[in-house]
Amino acid sequence: MTTPLSQDLRRRIVRAVEKGSSIRQAAARYEVSPSAAVKLMRRLRETGSTKPDRVGGHLRPVLEPHQDLLRSLVEAKSGITLAEIQAELRTRGIVVQALSTIHLMLKRMDLTHKKTRTAKPAV
Structure with missing residues (x-):
């Protein structure tokens, strides 16, 4: 740099x-x-200044103000997909382009989970 x-x-x-x-x-x-x-x-x-602008820095996560909403969505429906969360956010006027944005925010909030698969019966 x-x-x-x-x-x-x-x-x-x-x-x-x-x-x-x-x-x-x-x-x-x-x-x-x-x-x-x-x-x-x-x-x-x-x-009016010749001083350089700030270099680098940290941007706040886009979904940080909506943590309570995300938490309620995840708790309301077990196994909810990222696409379903994205659609729900969109209906509430919150547009998130990338599913990874939602995933990272859920991870930051320690709300990650693995979907449970139904076991196939042994033959």
């Missing part, structure tokens, strides 16, 4: 552009990619 440009280098690029250089000329002068310089100047225009 790349690291953000130093604040000093960011200020130099901005100063060069403000003195009349094109963004691409400033990028070449300070040996950064034209894309980095263009994004820096766009950020300056939009936010």
